[in-house]
Amino acid sequence: MASRLIESRPEYRRKIPLVAVVAAFVLVAMSIEIAPLAYHINLSIIAGILLGPLLAPLAAFIVEIVLSLLGHGGITVLGINFILLSLEMVGGWALYRGISMITRSFITSDRTRLKTSVFLGTLIVLCCSTLLMLGVVYTAAPGLSAISSEHAAEAHADEGVVSEHTEPADEHSADDEDHAHELPSDIRVFASTVLVLAPLGWLIEAILGAAIIGYIERVKPELLVTQKRKKRS
């Protein structure tokens, strides 16, 4: 949709290098590692704020393609990675705008309001995207569980072992279906590990995002001025 919009409206042509440069910025930012924590920053929310909801998914797609070409993202999960990164960018932009509007009445300082919006927006969006990622893993778990059972059955068959675990095919698939309902136990440890480690990353990202927006507001505030405000002025 965004690609069609750019092609149909020549005024958007000027935005092409901007999308490319923001995608490159996100890729370069990802190479900065917070060494003691082995965490690399993302800055997807900053990219979303700078590009807006129409162009941000394009940048997300480019970032994911380049990452997958470098073996960093995984070519087979390009689609889901693109959806998650796009949601981070678009959701980050929406929350930034929303929180900024809500807090307008009681936070008078522009810079404090922007920083608060980015901080809260980043925390909420990253929390949601982590939960979405866990949701994807949860939906993939039944397949993995079935494959795991098949492997176990094959191993038993190879050894010539006839035991209570090697049921006929029909019983086996019925058993798998039963297991599918209990699957959270399979990924429970993974989910809790991710949910224990991830908040630290969200916090670093939120603090850095707020500080970056504060810096941009101080040096070049026109980059953060909304279209409405531009028309008014």
Next chain:
Amino acid sequence: MNVTTIDRIATQHDGILHRLPVWTKLLLLCISIASVVSTWSIGVLIAIGAFWMALGLVGRLPIRLMLGLASYPLIFTVLFAITTEFGLSVAIALLLKGFVSALSLSCIILSTPYPLLFAALGKVLPRIINDLLFMTYRMLFIIAEELGSMMLGLRLRGQLSYKQPLKLVSSLSTALGTLVLFSFDVASRQYDILTIRGYSGRIHYTTTSPKQEKSDE
């Protein structure tokens, strides 16, 4: 993720893989990834991995870099494999799937210059995505160089010490904020340059490698 090194190897090295046509390499890659996705047999996955390793060795690619690039997905897959209860064989297959698909891609990007790869991808991707890929690739080097010199400056002034986290956050955010402003300037300059060169919403690509062009001359 050292893009400059990857680019240098792809354009300047000479091996069998470098001389293969892009479409042949992409076809090999597609077959390999389709096999990796569809199989759960550890033996088949090891065989595909060995095939790409052999190609890398024959094509005189830097094996350490190839393995380094391919091991990125392992970090996350190991976490998943350790913390879930799907059994040893599924865990090994999962690790191999991530590793082998990344290995095949690293083989391709280390032996194919990006412009050729993008020109080939341009046949299947929307034009705008292809142009964006090309521009992002060009700008990646400019921005990475700028960030590198900024980080060096900060490090020399002792601003990136983990013992003082507040100072670290302040310095890092200033550097990244400056990088955002720099990026906007680069984007604007890039558009002006493209317009002067007759850009009308489409970038034209060469389908020959720099070496071929040299030999034609």
